[in-house]
Amino acid sequence: MLDKLKQCYQVLKEVSRNSHFEGQIDVADLSRLGELLANSESTIEMQFEFRVSDYDVPMLSGEIQTSLQMECQRCLQAMETPLQLIFKLLVDAPDDVIRESSLDTVYSEDGLIDLFEVVEDELILALPLVSMHENGSCNKHWQVSDNDREPVARENPFSVLKDLKTTH
Ligand SMILES: [Zn+2]
Numbered sequence: 001m002l003d004k005l006k007q008c009y010q011v012l013k014e015v016s017r018n019s020h021f022e023g024q025i026d027v028a029d030l031s032r033l034g035e036l037l038a039n040s041e042s043t044i045e046m047q048f049e050f051r052v053s054d055y056d057v058p059m060l061s062g063e064i065q066t067s068l069q070m071e072c073q074r075c076l077q078a079m080e081t082p083l084q085l086i087f088k089l090l091v092d093a094p095d096d097v098i099r100e101s102s103l104d105t106v107y108s109e110d111g112l113i114d115l116f117e118v119v120e121d122e123l124i125l126a127l128p129l130v131s132m133h134e135n136g137s138c139n140k141h142w143q144v145s146d147n148d149r150e151p152v153a154r155e156n157p158f159s160v161l162k163d164l165k166t167t168h
Helices: 011-017 095-101 115-126 157-166
Strands: 008-010 020-026 043-052 058-071 078-091 104-106 112-114
Touching (some): 008 011, 011 043, 011 058, 058 115, 078 115, 112 115
Antiparallel strands (some): 020 043, 043 058, 058 078
16 A cells, blocks of 8 residues: 655755655545545545656656546435546746747745645546446436437326326
């Protein structure tokens, strides 16, 4: 099992050491992300490193792997949503470098970078807009056919009433 990662890192110190880290973060510690999920019980595994980029500013890059519990839009139950992503971010890059590199930048505060915030932003951007169980049978009241994703023709409401009457 991986160790828990600490939240903040001194950019210049870690860049000078070309530091590499590996560890995990609890989703429960990322409240903005947690609000978008069915629950916050998952953990995030990641590795990352600090180095000087080709643009002569610090760079934070790494890999994130997790399986988040999103709410299925059809049955409203939690569903596993595996996510794996790679990120590459400049740190405190000036505007001309951002334009030239077409990389995003994150900003340190008093020389410290908040890793949790970086990971949280990356995961929020990577979340699928709509999540649903692949097996369409998780909610039998759902009004969409999974074969063609077209709305099912509505029944004549009067024929439904007639059925109700005849069942008794
Ligand atoms: Zn479902």
